[in-house]
Amino acid sequence: MTTSDHHRPEIVVGLVATPPDYPAQVVARLTAELADQLAERVDADVRWTVRESWGDVAPRRDGGVEALLDDLVHRRVDARWDVAICLTDLPLHTERVPLVAQMSARRRVAMVSLPALGLRQLRALRVAVPGLVNRLLTDTSEEQVLPVGGAPAELTGQVAAIHRVVGEANAGELGYVASRLIGRVRLLTGMVRANRPGRALLGLSKLLVGAFGTAAFALTTTAIWEMGDALGGLRLTVIMLLGLTALVAWLIVAHDLWEKPDRETPTELARLFNLGTILTLTLAAAVSYLVLFAGTILAAALLIDTSVLKQTLQRPVAFTDYLMLAWIISSLATVGGAIGSGLEDEDTVRAAAYGYHPEPGGWRDEKDA
Incomplete structure (x- = not known):
């Protein structure tokens, strides 16, 4: 740190991930570059310090965004941060439209819902978080709070997910919401992104091995060859869809992945969790x-061999016949793999449930470090 750095005022920004699973990975990546972005977009004459953490702010399903912000205030005060931003994978709504972000100048905290940002979440956060920090610092200073259409509207043009601003501008309580139709589509794709389908794919490794075994056995059965030749594209499509549906349904039932509404999980939130799963x-x-x-x-x-397949089908064969054969065998093997999926590791499969969050493992809270 140079001598000039000591004379510059320091502003500490806290980034909190809740729950400490996927949001913690996003926070870790954003923390590494946020100080430079704040210096570039907010104030270059300030010494920016960014702290990352998780743990004290729980995913309060029942209280929604206000409960998150209230918990975040306690974390900010305890850690002596100037402002705090919470990144969560909870799909939140206000006025029946997806809520992208919420800020409270009075409490000097803000929240961003990662699923509402869609697929390109990190790119949107690089714009949204500095904008929220700037707004929080402006509204808590001695300057007059800008009306709606001033600073808050800037995010609507810079972050694609934000459609309009709602709330009380004079009180500094502002919500940034998505559009009703496109926002819902972006929310669903963002939920799948936050749920990391690659992790679910790796969790189905035993299923895939079992399906390959079933397919290898079916390849030696001439009756399957004849069946594939007799069935048309429409029937094969129906069989494929039925096989995939049976697989997904079996995974949900066998591993209890269905989220049920209760005191902590409202019906709408449980419905979104199940859809994400x-x-x-x-x-x-x-x-x-x-x-x-x-x-x-x-x-x-x-x-x-082509001659063997030709003799069985009693007609000339082409590469499309191999495609049809692979099509029906893959569909049948998928059903067989669904039965074998009950042998998958419970925690690995349950990670595909949107409302399930495994223990953080390697993540460490800065306050505890």
Whole structure:
């Protein structure tokens, strides 16, 4: 630290992840670059210090955004931060539209809902977080609070997910909301992104191995060859969809992934959690199916000679016949893999449930470090 740094005023910004799972990874990446962004976009004459943490702010399902902000205030005061920003994977709503961010100048805290940002969350945060910090510092200074259409409206043009601003500008209590239709689509895609379908895909490794075993056995059965030749594209599509549906349904039932409304989880939030779980598992199952399909085509091309297939089908064969054969075998093997999915590790599969958050493991809270 140079001598000039000591003479510059210091502003401490706290970034809190709740729950300490996916949001903690986003906070870690954002913390590494936030000080430079604040110096560039807010004030270069300030010495910015960014602290990252998790733990004290719990995912308060029942209280919504106000409960999060109240918890965040206590964390900010205890840690002696100037302002605090909470990043959460909770899908929040206000006025029946997705809530992207909420700020409270009086409490000097703000919250950003990661799913509402869609797929490109880190890019949006690089704009939204400095903007929220700037707004919090402006509203808590001696300057007059700007009306709606001033500083708050800037985020509506810079962050694609933000459609308009609601709340009491004079009181510094502002909510940044998404559009009703596109915002809901962005929220769902953001939930799948936050739920990390790649983790669910890795969790289905035993299922995929079992499906490959079923497919290898089916390749040696001439009755399957004839069945694939007799069925048309429409029937094969229906069989494929039924197989994927059975797989997703079996995973949800066998591993108790269905979120039930209770005192802590309102009905609307439970519905969103379940939808996020279904979309995540469907994406993971679809990718697994494509891997199985490609592997089955390769195995069929290597094991089944064209003359043998021609003799069985009693007609000339082409590469499309191998595709049809791999199609029906992959669909049948997916159903067999669904039964084998009950042997998957419970914690690995449960990670696909949107409302489930495993222990943080390697994450450490700065306050405890």
